[in-house]
Amino acid sequence: MxxxxxxxxxxxxxxxxxxxxxxxxxxxxxxxxxxxxxxxxxxxxxxxxxxxxxxxxxxxxxxxxxxxxxxxxxxxxxxxxxxxxxxxxxxxxxxxxxxxxxxxxxxxxxxxxxxxxxxxxxxxxxxxxxxxxxxxxxxxxxxLEVPKDEPAAAAPARKSASELRQDTKLVAGLRSCITTASGEEGWANLSNVGSLMRKQQPDFDSRNWGYAKLSDLVKVIGLFVLEPRPAGGLQIRSKSK
Structure with a gap:
């Protein structure tokens, strides 16, 4: 079967x-x-x-x-x-x-x-x-969000932009995955980047830093450019130094 x-x-x-x-x-x-x-x-x-x-x-x-x-x-x-x-x-x-x-x-x-x-x-x-x-x-x-009729434990506090930038494991991981998933112009599909991050770090989850979506997390970090993809979804690349 x-x-x-x-x-x-x-x-x-x-x-x-x-x-x-x-x-x-x-x-x-x-x-x-x-x-x-x-x-x-x-x-x-x-x-x-x-x-x-x-x-x-x-x-x-x-x-x-x-x-x-x-x-x-x-x-x-x-x-x-x-x-x-x-x-x-x-x-x-x-x-x-x-x-x-x-x-x-x-x-x-x-x-x-x-x-x-x-x-x-x-x-x-x-x-x-x-x-x-x-x-x-x-x-x-x-x-995880607990139903309203059940007691909830304290959720992770939302990290600030400066705190996120100081998280070298997070930033280096994103940069590496963007490079791996990007095309010749340096753009990578955001969903592909998220998948690669989880393959490398199984516990990777934007909610660990207090953000519901990966797109929200990378926007706050401020080290990446995020734009709509022509075919739908979002694409990401590292900002030029």
Whole structure:
């Protein structure tokens, strides 16, 4: 059976993610495709997961029970990994969404990508770089908009032009990607630049600096020229020094 163009498996580590964020996560997931499988893993006899029970029901997420059989060992992670591999071998999915801040899923993400399947990671800022970089894209939970009826964590503060220009990793990354994606006249398709940035830095997201769109971010930086493309969309080039 071939992969669907947009069929996704969403696997959530209940021990590692707040229930208040899942609505925003699923909204973000919808940008990538259809979440045909949604499972959440944890020890549901544990009172610490009580807030998840109603949330999982509201969002039609299948709870998977995993008892903590051994102290110091995370059985939940093992259950999620086994299920992920079973789903991978069905060849039905074009992408997996792993919702966790745990580095234990680094090898899982790498293995899925070895099969030519996309991995979208979601987690907190504390997520180790190894897991973030093992994903095709990685989105921090604090940049996602939480529904109005749910408590929201503080979103990243919007950075000023001077602060953005001092972010050498950001500016150098944009310049490099513009050079790679540009034609003879130095113009590059902005969407292509954004795609290249995410390939090099899976956690790249304009919302990390407080801007909803990449175009808003580059405008404020002030080191680039942004214009409409004749064929639609926007094009970008570095300003002449």
């Amino acid at each position: 071939g992969q669907s163009a947009d069929l996704l498996a969403v696997l959530i580590d209940a021990d590692n993610v707040s229930a208040s964020k899942i609505g925003a996560v699923l909204t973000e997931v919808a940008r990538f495709g259809t979440a045909s499988v949604k499972r959440i893993y944890g020890d549901w006899t544990n009172t610490q997961l009580s807030t998840w029970k109603q949330t999982a029901n509201e969002h039609v997420i299948q709870p998977v029970q995993q008892f903590a059989n051994t102290v110091g060992k995370n059985a939940t992670d093992s259950a999620l990994i086994i299920d992920a591999m079973d789903l991978l071998y069905t060849r039905r999915f074009s992408g997996f969404c792993i919702v966790s801040s745990d580095s234990d899923f680094t090898r899982l993400a790498t293995r899925i990508r070895e099969e030519g399947v996309t991995v979208h990671g979601f987690g907190e800022r504390k997520t180790p770089a190894a897991f973030r970089n093992a994903c095709d894209t990685f989105t921090y939970l604090d940049v």
